[in-house]
Amino acid sequence: MPNQSSKFTFLKRSSLLLLIFSVLLLSGCSADHTPINSETTGFFNHFVVFPFSALIKYTASLFGGSYGVAIILVTFLVRLLLMPFMMKQYKNQQQMKKKMAILQPEMKKLQEKYKDKKKDPESQRLMQQETLQLYQKHGYNPLAMGCLPILIQTPILFGFYFAIQRTPEIAAHSFLWFDLGHPDTIMPIIAAAVYFLQAKVSQMDMPAEQQKQMAMVAYVMPIMMGAASFGTAAFLPLYWTIGGVFVILQTLLAKHLYKEKNLPAVPKTLEN
Template sequence: MEKTSVFTFIRKYSVILGVLFLFILSGCQGTPVDPTEASSGGFFNQVFVIPFSELIKWIAGIFHDSYGLSIIIITLAIRLALMPFFLKQTKSSMQMKEKMQVMKPDMDALQEKYRGKTDPESKSKMQQEMMQLYQKHNMSPMAAFGGCLPMLLQLPILIGFFYAIRQTPEIATHSFLWFDLGQTDIILTLIAVAVYFAQFKVSQMNMDPNMKKQMAIMGWISPIMIGVFSLSAPAALPLYWAVGGLFLMVQTYVARKVYTTAESTA
């Protein structure tokens, strides 16, 4: 069976892991504070949460206190601003996949050579030969981790906006489309769940069949967690997730098509 390194796992499922990280942080958050108060702070609150909260209220004011439209506009603006990082991550992933396919026969032969040998000397020799194999194919063992860096750079921005939505009390007093932003909405929750499930399916485009089977369970984790959390959260949050997920799904589809086409014509 094909082995999956932790770096490959993180790179392929950075979005899902980011969502899980949001839930962990939200679980650690105590009683919400007013983010507009200077005393409510800490570095993260001052640099990310408070500015986003003020931006939400400012844009809502332009559109006659439409906080739902404000959340949509800022979500799309953030995703557009982060798109270069995402494209870099996708390109790195596709290049890594191509190099790993070329290197796979040599890697399989090396693993077969040392199969069942668990003594320290054999392990040391295997690691040395593996490093030589990486050098032969002009690859760095840490290259996969480099593809994770764009996601790590995005997290403070996405988390800051997430908390700004949670901690801006004005949002809860307004409605948008058919739902109240401050109340739980079942329909919007189902939409957010469906969007993230579809986004996972799009992320599997051109993925190795064995990898699809290994990671099938991950396709349910983020949608289920979004659904569970949304059932006890104001509708402003699943609105944010649904819009961001739709954008990410389209972005992933286009990026995969572009880079796959580029590879096939190279």
């Protein structure tokens, strides 16, 4: 039975794999590039992609036709709407970590008890049963950390991305020093730097062992972001950069609000 820190690492690595898959999918050439409008067929197109496209156009009209500003503002708006889900997930993670720290000594005793019986199916069954009883005793539920926020945000963020991609007005405009519809050499570097900083911020306050296990995250994601951005229109690294900045701020806020001393005390046991 793997230890509890490995469960946290597994969840984080699973999230990393999902993000990498998203990068590859979003930067691929197979997506539909046809302009989106109210007549476009398909449930996802009609109820997700088109409303985002209309919102981007409306926001741009409020700022002198600046689609760069529109992408920034709508990105922040979308992230703000998703923020409660992500904050709840972070709070649950911190609470589970506190419970994990309490049950860890008993868990080690249990692992020691069955360490010489790893090949005995009956012993392994008993170990799993006692482990579940230990979880119940301390109110520990690894699934409470969950992937629900990721599952909720993925179709929304995908829809927003496709709205940007399929709104032709965006590609016809420039923002700051670059054309939104053409590749840029500087924005991919900025996007990679932001995601490197995001990974480092997310690993703050982690135990040294977990930081080592998650070290590749700080390098893989920026490389993936930078590599994918170099061959795409500049609106993509702009979108990723703004999203990354928001996540950094959100993570810092969550770490401040839900640091250990601000969380409710966890009882040593839920049993008498």
